[in-house]
Amino acid sequence: MKECQKIEPLLYLYRDGELSARERSMVLEHTRTCPRCHEILNQLLSMDAALAPLRESVPEFSEDAVLVDETMDRIAGASVKAVEREQTVSLMDEILRWLRPALSFAVLATTSLLVIQQSRDATKLADLENRLRTHGDAAVSAELFTNSEARRLFDIASREQKKETSPFSSLRSATVAGDPMNLIGSGILGLFQHNSGLFEEFARRYPDLSKITLENGIDENEKKILATEGKAFMKEFEQLLREGEK
Amino acid sequence: MKRYAEAVLSVLIPVVISGCLDEHVKTTVSADGSSERTISIKTSAKSLPNGAFPVAIDSTWTVDWKETGEKDTKYEYTARKKFQTPDELSREYAALGDTGVIGLRVSLEKRFEWFYTYLDYREVYTMRNPFTNVPVTDYLTKDEIARYVRGDKSDSLDKKVKLWDSRNDFEELFRPILAEAEHRNDPALPASLLKDKKEDLFGRVIEADSLNKKADEHHADAKKKETSSVEGTVRFFIKMFKEVLGTTHVSGYDTVFMQSWDAMDRKKKPHPDSWSSSVQMPGLLTETNSNVVEGNTITWKFGANQIHVGLYEMHATSRVTNVWAFVVTGIAGLLLVLLAILAAFRRRHGRAISSSPVRRGL
Numbered sequence: 001m002k003e004c005q006k007i008e009p010l011l012y013l014y015r016d017g018e019l020s021a022r023e024r025s026m027v028l029e030h031t032r033t034c035p036r037c038h039e040i041l042n043q044l045l046s047m048d049a050a051l052a053p054l055r056e057s058v059p060e061f062s063e064d065a066v067l068v069d070e071t072m073d074r075i076a077g078a079s080v081k082a083v084e085r086e087q088t089v090s091l092m093d094e095i096l097r098w099l100r101p102a103l104s105f106a107v108l109a110t111t112s113l114l115v116i117q118q119s120r121d122a123t124k125l126a127d128l129e130n131r132l133r134t135h136g137d138a139a140v141s142a143e144l145f146t147n148s149e150a151r152r153l154f155d156i157a158s159r160e161q162k163k164e165t166s167p168f169s170s171l172r173s174a175t176v177a178g179d180p181m182n183l184i185g186s187g188i189l190g191l192f193q194h195n196s197g198l199f200e201e202f203a204r205r206y207p208d209l210s211k212i213t214l215e216n217g218i219d220e221n222e223k224k225i226l227a228t229e230g231k232a233f234m235k236e237f238e239q240l241l242r243e244g245e246k
Numbered sequence: 247m248k249r250y251a252e253a254v255l256s257v258l259i260p261v262v263i264s265g266c267l268d269e270h271v272k273t274t275v276s277a278d279g280s281s282e283r284t285i286s287i288k289t290s291a292k293s294l295p296n297g298a299f300p301v302a303i304d305s306t307w308t309v310d311w312k313e314t315g316e317k318d319t320k321y322e323y324t325a326r327k328k329f330q331t332p333d334e335l336s337r338e339y340a341a342l343g344d345t346g347v348i349g350l351r352v353s354l355e356k357r358f359e360w361f362y363t364y365l366d367y368r369e370v371y372t373m374r375n376p377f378t379n380v381p382v383t384d385y386l387t388k389d390e391i392a393r394y395v396r397g398d399k400s401d402s403l404d405k406k407v408k409l410w411d412s413r414n415d416f417e418e419l420f421r422p423i424l425a426e427a428e429h430r431n432d433p434a435l436p437a438s439l440l441k442d443k444k445e446d447l448f449g450r451v452i453e454a455d456s457l458n459k460k461a462d463e464h465h466a467d468a469k470k471k472e473t474s475s476v477e478g479t480v481r482f483f484i485k486m487f488k489e490v491l492g493t494t495h496v497s498g499y500d501t502v503f504m505q506s507w508d509a510m511d512r513k514k515k516p517h518p519d520s521w522s523s524s525v526q527m528p529g530l531l532t533e534t535n536s537n538v539v540e541g542n543t544i545t546w547k548f549g550a551n552q553i554h555v556g557l558y559e560m561h562a563t564s565r566v567t568n569v570w571a572f573v574v575t576g577i578a579g580l581l582l583v584l585l586a587i588l589a590a591f592r593r594r595h596g597r598a599i600s601s602s603p604v605r606r607g608l
Contacts (some may be wrong), residue, residue, distance in 0.1 A: 096585060103582045110575045114361050121362075121565065124532045128539075135537045 003030060007037055015044045206233045269518040274286060274530035277528040277566045279356040287518065288319035332356050332365075347515045348373055348553070351543045362565040364494055364532075367525050369560045373553040377416035382555055385410035395556040397548065407555055412455065415510070416448050419483070422506040423499055434495035446490050454482070476507055520549045529566035536560065 007030045013019050014027050031038040208225045257317045287294065292311055310324045329335040332354035339352040349372040357364040382391060385406050394403050419438075425562045427437040480500050487496050524545045531542055538545040 093531075099580070100585050100589070103578055103585065107575065107579050107582055110360060110578075113359070117359060117362060121532050123528075124563075125530075127530070128533060132537060132539055168376060 003039055004034060007031075008040070009032075011041050011044060014041065015048055067143065209233060252442045254277045267518040268319055269521045271521065271523040272526070273352075273367070273369075273524070275354060275367060277365075279365065280328065280330050281332070281335050282328045283328065283335070284324060284326045286322055286527060287326045288314060288316070289323050290318060290320055292321045294323060314546075329592050354377070360568065361575075362567055363528075364563060364565050365527060365529070367527065367560075367562045369525075370522060371521065371548070371553045371558045372516065372556070374461070375414075375420055375554060376512075376515070377414040379412045379421070380410065382410055384409075386555070387411070393555045394547075395552050397552060398574075407551070409452070411447065412452060416451055418510050419503060419506045420444065420447065422509075426499065426502045435491065435493050437486060439491055439493075447486065450486050450490060454486075457580065472558050474487060476504070481505060491571050517550060520547065522547045523560060525560070525562055527562055527564035529564045529565045531562065534562040536562070 007027060010027050014024065019027065027041070031041050046095060083225060206229045208229045211222070211225060267287055267289060269328075270286045272286075273281055274283075276282045292472045307327045309323045310326075312322050312324070313320060315320050327338070329338065339350055342350060349370075351370045353366075353368045355368075357366065386394065386403070390403055390406065394407060398565055424440050427435055427440050431437075478502050483503055484496055484500050488494055488501065509533040522545065524543055526543045528542070529542065531539065535542045536544045536546050538547070542564065544560075544562045546558075548558050552558055
């Protein structure tokens with residue numbers, strides 16, 4: 001069997017006449033004793049004998065010249081396309097090699113920028129909100145009215161009260177007494193009538209005060225408003241008049 | 247003494263004349279950096295005090311006068327102008343020059359930072375003090391100046407500012423008198439004596455001023471009118487000179503005093519009493535030094551006394567979102583993902599080809 005494995009490849013070469021004399025004698029001697037290898041060799045030789053006439057005949061291409069040309073053209077075209085495709089692929093590889101890192105860098109940079117901007121602005125906003133929450137109300141009192149507005153307010157208040165003395169003293173007593181109605185009843189309505197802008201400004205800041213109707217007396221709800229917004233209003237009004245008096 | 251005190255009040259008047267006028271400025275900034283500025287002032291007459299307002303009013307501004315119907319301020323002056331770019335607004339105020347009573351600088355800067363465009367608005371007011379013999383830093387620290395300018399109205403600060411004002415006024419009157427004494431070279435009233443007694447004189451003025459204020463609080467306006475004449479003030483100063491310097495050789499100094507007084511008076515120019523400046527910023531407001539913020543509108547209010555001491559600076563920053571920048575970044579991110587998928591596909595396809603039987607030659 002080992003001999004067969006060694007001889008079998010030589011059988012094809014024997015048929016093709018490519019063995020040395022020593023190898024030929026080895027093959028012949030083995031096929032004489034081995035029926036399997038002998039059979040293979042016989043089949044190869046008979047197949048070769050059957051194909052011999054076909055090998056010798058030359059095909060006539062003249063009648064199929066067009067077909068041959070077309071086929072050749074197609075083969076050539078396919079080759080060109082294959083080359084082009086290969087070139088395109090290599091160009092795309094080249095682009096991808098640069099585009100991917102460039103895009104990665106751009107996206108990373110812009111994302112980082114966004115994070116930095118958001119955190120920076122959030123800090124600033126928090127500071128601003130915090131400052132407005134802590135100082136905003138006080139600042140509004142100080143900055144809502146200008147000095148001359150406060151002076152004008154003081155003048156109007158003086159005229160309304162028709163007194164030679166400072167209106168501040170009576171206003172202060174009204175505040176101390178804790179009843180803003182003293183002031184409202186003693187001229188503040190007239191004050192607002194003479195200065196519509198002033199009323200609008202106060203009404204915007206103390207919206208609940210406008211709910212109070214003096215004509216029908218004061219109910220419980222109105223008392224509550226006076227006790228809260230009324231007091232805050234009085235405090236600011238007093239401060240403004242103090243500024244005006246200065 | 248009381249009489250002196252009443253008289254001296256007319257000396258230590260505010261260094262600048264305020265016309266009890268309020269100037270309201272509204273600036274509306276758009277997202278593209280353009281802006282519109284509206285200045286309105288209510289006045290009793292249909293005219294503005296010459297040079298009182300730092301407004302470069304020319305034909306490019308739309309000026310309008312209307313009647314307010316109010317008793318004290320019958321007219322309202324309005325000037326309006328649109329600025330196409332931030333630079334245009336800055337240039338308008340940079341061209342004002344330094345000759346007016348009020349100095350004003352306005353700037354608007356646009357900063358592009360991809361996702362957001364930031365708009366920085368800055369406006370700085372200052373009053374050019376005509377009396378600069380004594381710097382304010384002699385009386386207030388930098389911190390105190392900053393506090394006062396930002397509206398700190400504590401009594402201690404107020405007193406210091408008034409003392410500085412008084413000192414400047416005093417110097418305006420004292421220096422010509424000293425120069426006259428040096429010129430005369432009179433042994434009866436030598437310049438050296440004036441120099442030696444300078445602080446005593448100033449102390450007496452302050453003392454008299456303080457007494458006068460107390461008296462003023464208890465007396466009606468009629469009293470004030472009676473004693474607020476220039477002649478009364480001159481008499482006070484001459485008598486005070488005699489007492490403090492211990493000499494009667496002061497003849498002719500009343501004329502010097504009157505001339506100094508007139509010179510001081512000429513230096514004083516009218517100006518608004520207070521300002522209100524509002525700025526409406528586009529986008530999200532991120533920063534401002536104002537404490538009055540309503541939505542996107544920031545308001546500052548300040549008086550002449552504040553900018554008389556130092557620079558009043560207003561600033562606000564807002565950011566405008568660039569939607570297109572988010573879109574472009576999103577597309578780039580998406581493209582990156584697609585490229586990653588494509589690369590993975592190509593790698594897999596390559597492996598498949600290289601591992602195929604044909605490629606292996608079988």
